[in-house]
Amino acid sequence: MAYFSKHYHSPGTAPGTLVSTSPSTRPVSIHLIDYTEENVEEERLASPQECQAYLERDTKTWIQVNGPVNVDTLRTLGDMFNLHDLALEDVLNSGQRPKLELYDDQLFLIAAMPILQDDALEIVQVSLFVGKNYLICLCPLEEDPFEPIRKRMRNPSNKRFASRDIDYLLYALLDLITDSAFPVLEAFGDKLEGMELELLEQPRKQTLSDIHRLKRELLFMRRVLWPQRELLTTLMRVEDPLINPDTLIYYRDCHDHSVQIIELLESFRDMATGMLDIYLSSISQRTNETMRVLTIIATIFIPLTFIVGVYGMNFQNPDSPWAMPELAWYYGYPMVWGLMIAITAGLVWFFKRRGWL
Template sequence: MIKKRNAINKVIGRPFKRHSKIGQAPGTVIYLGKRKDEKFEVTFTHFSPEEYTEISMERPEAFVPAPGNNGVNWFNIKGLSNTQEVDAFGRSFGLIPLTLEDIVNTDQRPKLDYFDDYLFVVLKMIYLDDTNNINVEHVALVLLRKSVLLFQEVEKDVFEGVRERLRGSFGRIRSRLADYLLFALLDAIVDQYFIVMEHVGNRVEALEEKVYNHPKSDTVYEIQALKKEVLELRKNIRPVKELINQLINLDHPLISEDTRPFYRDILDHCNEIQDTIDLYREMSMSLMEIYMSNMSNKMNEVMKVLTIMASIFIPLTFIAGIYGMNFRYMPELEYTYGYPIVIGVMVLMVILMLIYFRKKNWL
């Protein structure tokens, strides 16, 4: 059965990724993504109102324990394909195997899990690369009492603004607890959704104008690609609203009351993004109908012209056929002006038919 599924997915160009997890025990840490050559690296950041420390390391055994009782620790772990290092690092913080399994499961739907000692959040980091292509990366966050663990697939991310605020002590972030750092990271991810939605909106408008004014045979493939992209974005973004709503309503000691209003701000953004992406979904689906309608109208225009031309030539062909018969005795054959009169009658018939078609708005 697995071989058959792999053959089918090979034909349609989509590899069957989950076959490696079939038969494995729950909690088995198996990476399902495509970023298998990424280097494992941990960036440790400790901050408080008075101090800021940032250290990079490549090995779990080089882990720097959280200094002192003050401040917040941010561990940014990159390279999820290194499952052994991720497993060892997560276990050092007391994460259960099921959480570690979801950390490296790049197909995991955005969700929130909560335990006595930590909160676990999974969602997608969506951003535009240098060529304006949309990238979707798997991100997992763990909120502890004084620390936030951020697991991501690749080095590139959307958190540079948060780092700059920490380094420069801008705003309130250095004076807040770990739950506010979690908010700042989630807010950075959701803010990128707006940029991606703006990019998709520009594509929808450009394609809509193309469908109306200059539809071509390959336009249908562009519409299908856009529709597939919008549906993929909707699948990854829509559950984030539910996730943030759960965080707001969750009665857990790791979420302080003075931080909840900030999560409500993210929820407002999620509502706006959801409305936008639902609109683009409807527009992308209607583009195909518009395209088919325009192509049908163009075909009808062509058929109308051909029909008019056929209607004009039918009586002319009838007259030419009459006088093309090989009978010896025909009244008009010996008439001196017979030929120009017949040609004149034909021209007059064409003129009268064109006038008639024009009055009927067929031309």
């Protein structure tokens, strides 16, 4: 995971310049849903120019663009829906901070959707343009993450989208984007639980690396999702004709989910920090136990080494009164062995009684 993931133009570039910083050959798909209270119509568009026919209708239109959007597609949509150049530039330069921009007759939002890609955290920038009867959503993922919302719209018994204005569709998209953090946090929670058990049983060097990686991902996720909570707060308080008062209760629910996510992130980050202390304490405890065992072994062998050293001097002059009489004893060798065994047993008993073994 890169520390800096924002794409940007060269310093000095004129504002609103649309130049792709990371061109891609992957295809772009455009999925359009045009709906009223009586009917829901879906189309797969081959080009953004085909959206023009739906602008003249008295319907609500959701245009979903998936894949790495190119400059030509952005310019076509910008000219067709009168989108601001600075907003289009923010769409092209991914890695933007979640935010809300108010224009004369439309809203521009950037939201961050966390996903796990090959067991690694990835933050996907989702850009949304909201007008009176249209919503344009641009997502760089090839697989459409908003299919669950389409299933709800296709359900004839679900009249919430049909009976409400376009701001309810905006809530549904933001709610899915916000709630996408919960599966990621669930995976992080499982990782924390596994690392905690590993720390208590048998910590390894790889465990320390895993903790550092998870802590960095949590910090990165918090840095991105914290302004998203501010985005939802601003959306609840903004006075704009595109946001109906009866839809604010849904935005408040989405904001509550965002608060829960931030709280979970804070808790997980504190747990990861505490695991570093547990790892260091565990390593220190293992070192102390090893040193204690080595000290006990050395303590046991100190008197044995002394006895062997004394009787290894071999002063056997029979005429000297200072000669060692034990060297000439018939049972001298087994006596020394018995003495060493007795000393060893006595030291082991003493250490166990003191709780050192």
